[in-house]
Amino acid sequence: MNSNNIAQLKQMLLSRVVSSEEITLDILRKIERSDLNCFIALLNGKEQAIEADKKIASVGTGKLLGVPVAIKDNMRFIGSVTTCGSALLRDAAPDTVDCEAVKRLRDAGAVIIGKTNMDEFAMGSSNMTSAFGYVHNPVDKTRVCGGSSGGSAAAVKAGLCYAALGSDTGGSIRQPSSYCGVVGLKPTYGTIDGSGMYALSQDMDQIGPITRTVDDNKLMYEVLSGREISLSSTSGLRIGLIKEFESFYSPQVMGVINRAREVLGNCNFTEVSCPTIGLAYYVYSVLGNIQSANNIRPLGDVADRNKLGNEVKKRILIGEYMIKHPQIAERAKEVKQIIISELDKALCECDVIISPTAPSCAFEFTADKKRKEIVYSDIFTQPASIAGLPALSVPCIEVGGLPVGIQIFGAKYSEGLLFSLGKRFE
Numbered sequence: 036m037n038s039n040n041i042a043q044l045k046q047m048l049l050s051r052v053v054s055s056e057e058i059t060l061d062i063l064r065k066i067e068r069s070d071l072n073c074f075i076a077l078l079n080g081k082e083q084a085i086e087a088d089k090k091i092a093s094v095g096t097g098k099l100l101g102v103p104v105a106i107k108d109n110m111r112f113i114g115s116v117t118t119c120g121s122a123l124l125r126d127a128a129p130d131t132v133d134c135e136a137v138k139r140l141r142d143a144g145a146v147i148i149g150k151t152n153m154d155e156f157a158m159g160s161s162n163m164t165s166a167f168g169y170v171h172n173p174v175d176k177t178r179v180c181g182g183s184s185g186g187s188a189a190a191v192k193a194g195l196c197y198a199a200l201g202s203d204t205g206g207s208i209r210q211p212s213s214y215c216g217v218v219g220l221k222p223t224y225g226t227i228d229g230s231g232m233y234a235l236s237q238d239m240d241q242i243g244p245i246t247r248t249v250d251d252n253k254l255m256y257e258v259l260s261g262r263e264i265s266l267s268s269t270s271g272l273r274i275g276l277i278k279e280f281e282s283f284y285s286p287q288v289m290g291v292i293n294r295a296r297e298v299l300g301n302c303n304f305t306e307v308s309c310p311t312i313g314l315a316y317y318v319y320s321v322l323g324n325i326q327s328a329n330n331i332r333p334l335g336d337v338a339d340r341n342k343l344g345n346e347v348k349k350r351i352l353i354g355e356y357m358i359k360h361p362q363i364a365e366r367a368k369e370v371k372q373i374i375i376s377e378l379d380k381a382l383c384e385c386d387v388i389i390s391p392t393a394p395s396c397a398f399e400f401t402a403d404k405k406r407k408e409i410v411y412s413d414i415f416t417q418p419a420s421i422a423g424l425p426a427l428s429v430p431c432i433e434v435g436g437l438p439v440g441i442q443i444f445g446a447k448y449s450e451g452l453l454f455s456l457g458k459r460f461e
């Protein structure tokens with residue numbers, strides 16, 4: 036009864052081969068049987084699906100009419116408790132408004148079935164900081180699904196929804212998409228309205244879609260942003276490789292570049308230089324932690340802070356320290372501008388930049404991650420976040436049965452180009 040992508044499903048729904056209620060109930064049963072722990076809460080999917088079926092019978096329009104999707108549990112949904120994966124918000128009052136992006140999905144007729152598990156307050160790269168337990172990677176259950184939008188990526192991969200929303204501040208859509216073998220877009224900053232989402236760092240946070248195919252991702256992005264995206268020819272494009280990234284390519288993910296050279300044989304590869312890019316981590320953590328500390332402070336009184344996990348406590352402490360020493364943030368802002376201009380210059384010399392999405396594959400829950408590995412785990416994804424550029428992760432190679440994504444990023448509003456290139460890896 037299941038179809039693989041949204042376009043197929045929509046055809047089946049419109050030709051009445053299947054109803055949204057049937058598809059939704061089927062998915063809800065699958066979720067019940069699943070031991071991946073992708074969801075923190077389920078919503079009134081059945082009722083939404085019945086409504087969608089009525090619309091299919093009458094008006095029949097809506098880009099996502101009757102399609103079951105999931106949202107990350109840092110986005111508000113009327114009547115649900117938004118936990119951000121934290122014990123601090125477990126018993127918070129139910130939402131009285133929808134997140135704007137969620138509203139867009141509803142307006143397009145989507146059936147929003149549930150809220151996905153995530154690293155606490157979106158701080159993490161493994162989903163292991165969630166107060167609601169680990170999410171297992173559907174490709175290999177002994178491994179993490181990535182984070183912080185890990186529940187969303189794992190749910191899409193496991194067929195527990197057709198698409199899911201994630202949020203990405205430094206890589207949280209792209210890295211779990213790479214780990215789980217799905218397609219994830221961090222859109223151009225500001226093109227999707229994030230009001231009604233809990234902010235981690237509002238200067239970098241961006242909501243975006245996670246899907247099984249590039250076409251589904253494009254459709255979701257069009258719904259969420261209201262933009263029409265056209266695909267274009269990719270022949271002869273200039274593909275940039277950042278020289279300074281090279282020292283971070285592990286043997287595990289090096290194959291991504293080789294594969295790209297094969298797949299994009301009719302493009303021109305060129306080396307570009309961004310000498311300061313290794314400091315993206317510094318900019319991200321100084322500016323990000325200051326905003327996170329300010330954002331989490333009003334959520335509970337000091338006593339409540341005991342309910343926070345260690346990662347969040349640590350980052351708040353760092354943020355509070357930075358707030359008291361403003362010269363550090365001033366310096367970080369200067370470095371941020373340098374990185375932005377280096378990327379601007381690089382993107383004049385090429386049309387897009389590619390890299391592995393992350394320096395490693397999904398690791399085991401028991402992996403002993405060394406400090407350096409943790410610090411640099413977002414090295415390829417943070418620069419586009421800092422500069423507000425769109426970046427797409429598409430499954431590219433497998434290493435020992437584990438997926439590895441390629442990240443393609445470009446100038447602002449270049450999503451059409453990213454999708455066009457991304458499709459070539461499918």
Ligand code: GLN
Nearest residue numbers: 157158159204205206207
């Ligand atoms: N892994 C990064 C972090 O822990 C990214 C988080 C995010 O994008 N929300 O900060």
